[in-house]
Amino acid sequence: MTEQITTVPNTCMNGCEERNDEDELEPVYTSDRFTLCDNCIRRLDKYIDNIRKNYPRLVAHLMPGSVEKDPESKQTKKPVAPLPVRVEVIDLADERHYLIGGSLPIENVRGAVGVIQRWAMTVRTQRRFTTRPKRYTIASELAVLERSWEWVLQQPWTPALMKDMRKLNSELSNAVGLYRFRPTAWCPTVLQPGDAGNxxxxxxxxxxxxxxxxxDPLAIVCLKCRRKYDRDDADRLWREKLAREGTM
Structure with a gap:
């Protein structure tokens, strides 16, 4: 008799949930042996794609005024004169190596390259890759991750990798003036005692x-209770939000 091997499906390690047909929250399962669900993997792919596109654009946004200000940011008066360069851009573009004892460089690199390099070094160490590039760049370090992508998606540290890529994507996008979209509206659902979020x-x-x-561009979802709405409801929901705030 041939023994049957039953594979227990994994739930997304990011804790993703979705509503079932009974309108109850249940965990989202992953594909194959991955530690992230399909939606999280798509988001991680998008973060990496944005990082690859936006990093080369930093050099064009070094000077103050090179990008429009975030329309939803709050402006405050500063007691000192503004710097002639955008420090946050210089920090992201910094490719210098950290030093040991002030003289000997080690492999850890600063800036955006350094964020990705630390994860690429994890792959090199755990998979026993011995080759090293002459110069660490965004392209060289992303290539290490992508060469072992299926293996990476099976590791328990993948959610931490996603968290770093999300943060780096946000920082690079803000640096080049591509600000994150704000919420379409605010969820009007009444949560009963025992519901998630209450x-x-x-x-x-x-x-x-x-x-x-x-x-699904025709649908919107609440990030708190995970309830989905038709896109046609967006205008009504937005007006309800403004009415609650007394701004209509």
Whole structure:
């Protein structure tokens, strides 16, 4: 008799949940032996693609005024004169090596390259790769990750990698003036006691941020309670938000 091997599906290590047909939250399962669900993998791919595109654009955004200000950022008066360069861009573009004892360089690189290099070095160490590039760059370090991509997606540290890539993507996007889209509206769902997001004993208004789904432009989803809405409801939901704030 041939023994059957049953594979237990993994749940996404980011803790992703979605609503089933009974409108109850349940964990999202992964494909194959991956540690992230399909949606998280798509987002991670998007972060890396944006990093590859935006990093070369830093050099064109070194000077103050080279990008439009974030329209939703709050402006504050500073007691000192502004610097003649954008320090956050210089920090991201820094490719110098850290020093040991002030003289001997080690492999850790600064800036955006350094963020990716630390994960590429993890792959090199765990997979026993012995070759090293003459110069560490965004392209060389992403190539290490992508060469072992299926293996990377099976590792328990992949959620931490995704967190770093999300942060780096946000920093690079802001540096070149590509600011993140703000919520479409705010969720009007009433959460009952025991519902996800409501730890009280009374019904509460969710008011979680509603964002457009990248895989379904005609739908929006609440990041707090995970409820989905038709795109046609966006205008009504936005007006409800403004009415609650007394700005209509």
């Amino acid at each position: 730890e009280s004993t009374e019904p509460v208004l969710c008011e979680g941020p509603l964002l457009t789904l990248s895989r």
